[in-house]
Amino acid sequence: MRVLLTGWASFLHGEATAGDVLSLRAAEDALAAAGIDHRVAWSPGFRPGTLHLPDAPPEDYTHVVFVCGPVHGPQVRSLHERYAACRRIAVGVSVPDPGDPAVTGFHRVLARDAAGEARPDLSLGAKASAAPVLGVVLAPHQPEYGDAGRHDDVHAALTGWLAGLDCARVPLDTRLAHEDWQRCATPDQFVAALSKMDAVVTTRLHGLVLGLKAGVPVLAVDPVAGGGKVGAQAAALDWPVVAAEDAGDTALLDARLDWVFGAGRARAAVGPPEPSASLTGLVGELVGSR
Template identity: 80%
Template sequence: MRVLLTGWASFLHGEATAGDVLSLRAAGDALARAGIGHDVAWSPGFRPGARHLPDAPPSDYTHVVFACGPVHGPQVRSLHERYAACRRTAVGVSVPDPDDPAVTGFHRVLPRDDGGTADLSLAASVAKKPVLGVVLAPHQPEYGGAGRHDAVHTALTGWLAGLDCARVPLDTRLAHDDWERCATPDQFVSLLSTMDVVVTTRLHGLVLGLKAGVPVVAVDPVAGGGKVTAQGAALGWPVLAAEDAGDRALLDARLAWCRSAAVDPPVPSLAGFVEALVGER
């Protein structure tokens, strides 16, 4: 007996959601605990170096399992055609139309939309990963030719994409009529406080990250140093130069340092500002 695990994350024109992948993991773990050999077929768009459906000949398997997602459409029906000699089971799936050939092609269907079955993803093990808030500066024409924003952001986002972490794009700009943005600074600092680390090229990404008690990987996008470097000096917090953005070893080291760094930024005194105003009266 050998099982091929499939799902929407197996199709070239499918999609790999967190729920899909966790459901395949849960099914695979259950098979492994039972001592049943199995392979997982992945979409080449999601995992290019893994086993894909064309690499999984029907003669290698006795059973095919389709896990998670709605059972409908030509891609699911194609499994019945390719693996016609295998026993086919759908588990943890939604069944919008019980008479759809995509559904009736399975020998057995174990649905999740029967009102009494919990989703398969709940059975999968997960590892806690660091959460990185990413605050990138917009183009800043005031720095003229010294601005290296595009090159710095390309290097930073390329580095971030390769990290085993959750990445959360954040924007310091506020809006009262856009649900995707915070409406008040209090909301934004509260959001920052839920991050493990902030990665930023923006002055207020650095300042407000530290204000929220979160360590910050700060990179100045201006060659020779601009306001991010100056503010880092004022706060006693290290800031990487624009040319350092392409040094992944240095970025890795700074991120590792941030994971345990103490955060206690100085609070400026406004006494001089008030005295200056009073003195002008």
């Protein structure tokens, strides 16, 4: 017996959702525990360099298992055609139309939801390791810096680096809006969101300031060549900053992130200094002008 595990994450024009991939992981673990030989076919767009359906000849397998998602459409039907000599099983799937050839082509369907039945989703049976959660706050184009603004280049380098990290990335925007559910309506909501992050990565002054206000360590990058307000604020808060010219140095970014999760965490817990001198100066200026 040799089983080929498939799902929507196996198709060239399919998609890989977190639930799909965890369900495939649960199926893998179950087969491994039972000592059943198996391999997983992945979409080349999702996992290049692994086994893909065109490289999994039908004669190499006795069974094809389709895991998770809705059973419908030509891509699922193509499995029945290609692996006609294999016993085909669907597990943890939704069955919107029991008469669909994509459904009837399976020898057995163990549905998570179909007419009159419902079972817990397979993803619940998969082990999921904890990954750090990074709040990402990027500055928009800032025309006041003219040609010194390196925002596009810095953001391209920074987001490319972030994409390669084993972490959850949460885009956050300091701009507030009452009508847009994707943004916070109050600054208190924004600081509350930052407080749930393990760390903040930002090119925005208030990403740095409010991250530290929330007690969260910050990897700050100044997007302005020669230094702009992010670098100046970092100096005022005695917090390290990566210069725009160094944003493409992945080794430096890796080292800075290690510092953020180490010494930076303890340092952020102390909290930033209060702007008492500025506020006292403002009050003094107003009182003196009466």
